[in-house]
Amino acid sequence: MDETQLLLGNQLCFPVYSASKLITKAYKPHLDRLGVTYPQYLVLLVLWEQDLQTIHEIKQKLLLDTNTLSPMLKRMEKMELLHRKRSKTDERSVIIMLTAQGKNLRKQALQIPEQLMTSMACEDMNQAGLIQLRDTLSVLIQQLQKIVNK
């Protein structure tokens, strides 16, 4: 048995875990100006792309469960970013719809991705490298989803 397998520096899980937390932290000053948290920002990205989606659809796209989304969407409703209403055709489903305020935040958010990409790039990692990293992670995610059989 290879004893070096357990060294922190040899793990893949730790860089992914740390990078995720650090990216969230890097987003924070930008998202503070919008008054939303990072997971709330992800919900807005999904709704800006297409308004009027069920909780189930949002859940599929963000890989989040309803026990996370339900309370979060209620907080966002209280913040008057969105409305929640039962579907007419299927009373089980709840449809999420942006308010005018929720739609307006999009304008303020437009510059965030570019600012982040710029600040994350450096001499050892240009923007092309970041995009390649994104695509590499997407491949990993596909494989991980098979493992955890969602």
Add this chain to the structure above:
Amino acid sequence: MDETQLLLGNQLCFPVYSASKLITKAYKPHLDRLGVTYPQYLVLLVLWEQDLQTIHEIKQKLLLDTNTLSPMLKRMEKMELLHRKRSKTDERSVIIMLTAQGKNLRKQALQIPEQLMTSMACEDMNQAGLIQLRDTLSVLIQQLQKIVNK
């Protein structure tokens, strides 16, 4: 302004965030056998590598703050995985020391990294690709730490 910047599929942040959650989920069945959570496993990795470290040292290595580590280490003390004692030379510092049980868990953990690497690899992403991904993320983390000026 490029309107496609806000599409979920164009973000780097989302794949990192999802990959992190999915990796944690992929570890769960293995860590359940050890009776620890994923962040607790990270603490054990650090302590297996070198026993008798202060909370400050663990904090530096895992990029976690004391408001996360303090309660977590107390839970792990209650689980009898480790002891906490004040440093003789600096009464501010708390030194963390593994119990026999905490040390013994290492044997059960030895095979976890290899099992995970095997299950994460696939035809579109071999183990060499995973290692390269790890190193790419490490570069990104260096840059992110500068941004969030820890």
Add this chain to the structure above:
DNA sequence: TGCGATTTTATCGTGCACGATTCAAATATA
């Protein structure tokens, strides 16, 4: 030596994550 600044840890409050459970609506099946 004395005292302000820094370091180290702990605590509090809020917001995710997520396993487990519950419930109602819709669908499948006998």
Add this chain to the structure above:
DNA sequence: TATATTTGAATCGTGCACGATAAAATCGCA
């Protein structure tokens, strides 16, 4: 039609994350 199964949300409990604050010990420097 009646019953069983599935589906979509919500709720509960536990454990992170983390900003803000506090408290004690140490350090730096006049």
